[in-house]
Amino acid sequence: MPASGPVARRTLVLGAAAAAGTAALGGTASAAAFGWSDDGANYVIDTGAQLVFKVGKSNGDLTSLVYRGVEYQGYGGKNSHIESGLGSSTVTIGQSGSTILVSVTHGTLRHYYAARSGENNIYLWTNKADTSVSATRFILRVRAGLFLNDEPDSYTYAPTAIEASDVFAKSDGQTRSKHYSKLRVADYTHVGWSSGGVGLWIVRSNHEKASGGPFYRSLLRHQSADGGGLYEILYYGQNQTEPERFGLQGPYVIALTDGGAPSASLFPGTLTTPWADSLGMAGYVGASGRGRVAGVGITGRDTAYAYTVGLANSAAQYWGSARVSDGYFSIPGVLPGTYTLTVYKDELAVHTGTVTVTAGTTTTLNTIAIPASNDPSNATAIWRIGDWTGTPRGFKNAELMTYAHPSDVRAAPWTGNVVIGSGTETSAFPCYLWKDVNSGIVVYFRLTAAQAAAAHTLRIGVTTAYANGRPQVVVNDTWTSAIPSPPTQPGTRSLTNGSYRGNNHTFTYSVPASAWLTDTGAYNTLRINVVSGSGTTSYLSAGTSIDAIDLLA
Incomplete structure (x- = not known):
């Protein structure tokens, strides 16, 4: 319904075609009260279902999110918004049939909220045109006490900060951080919470304007004593492997449910929005x-x-x-x-x-x-630790490191040498090596007389590195490789914030026959040192993540 009083901002006139295509999506209900009003400071949108939300007229913040009469939005005096809030913006609203669109303009950035009649959903798009606006995420801030949990991305129970201001340790030695989502982008469609017969979710977009590809890992949500946050990350600087992309990203969806997961019809790859084709959003491209x-x-x-x-x-x-x-x-x-x-x-x-x-x-x-030849696993090897997958999967502590800090009490010791032929070569070898923690791990192996009489290529595959950490090898304490040049890797934290994903790289070392022991009953030793002049100490010293190690025949 149109505002009953004067409207401070211009009202958009949407194309009539926007009213078409009211296909049922998750959270549909009666649309008797569908419409919008102006309370002076906010545009108030009633979806005609069980959801009423407000958008600030001065800054485009989501200032209220009321579902079934309960307010979910906000904590610490903060609203939900792009980045940490855009500040002064031009905000307009318009309705055409079954669609209401709120448009926010801040410099070159455009942000949109759309509501559909009878749905408990808010559809969002963000168009970042350039670097003049620092807008890399949307954060939905959620009031404290509504969805308490103690998951890896939660730090509700007042733990102690152990790294920067975003990694914490509980009294029992387990670690928590908003970075510890466990998931790659390709692994999830939605993130949120369910409690008391209410589900609150953000359904991610298709990430066509994001960066990092399907295997990128980033924070998705957090929970603290102050409240919770759900994120749609459009670009995040930590362990980023690609330049930022620009343009319209979306829709991503804030979805309220009766406690279950959001409808699959909202998921990326499934969701279609023909009703948005004529809304006039900057950068929008329809099917x-x-x-x-x-x-x-x-x-x-x-x-x-x-x-x-x-x-x-x-x-x-x-x-x-x-x-x-x-x-x-x-x-x-x-x-x-x-x-x-x-x-x-x-x-x-x-x-x-x-x-x-x-x-x-x-x-x-x-x-x-x-x-x-494109798959390094096809090369004939005398021995191999792990397999070539672009991940440290199978190595010691690898799974845990996607949702915990290396200092976590649940981590197996990061030190310990490995014997080829033991049957535990991969599970005993640590997924990460650091200059200040476990540099110098030794691999023991035997060679036949024919193998010891020839030169061989040693390969060490890595998935990322911190502070230019890279492996230098020593064979039988007599032959030492040159220090390899560092490959291009992200310059931010990775190994301590739940991500091993960087730029896969293979180091090769040509080991001469003179380096091997001629006694076929004796164990050769391969010592792997981490070298770099960068980094600090402990788990923030120079380090790298292991993909595979093999000695070629």
């Missing part, structure tokens, strides 16, 4: 302006692993899973342009190519053949 990429299959795969196909250029990113049986993949909703196509075995790139996408059409690719 008709997008194309699809489909591949008939991928050969040369190791079927023990999942394969992912990614598309990326400077403007957008997308990904899809390859079918286990034959490698077929389909990636819809792609903006027109030319993309680098990458095939990942788990998280390791094993093929790259290019593909051009045209609006309204499907680009069909013939079978992609992965050359055997």
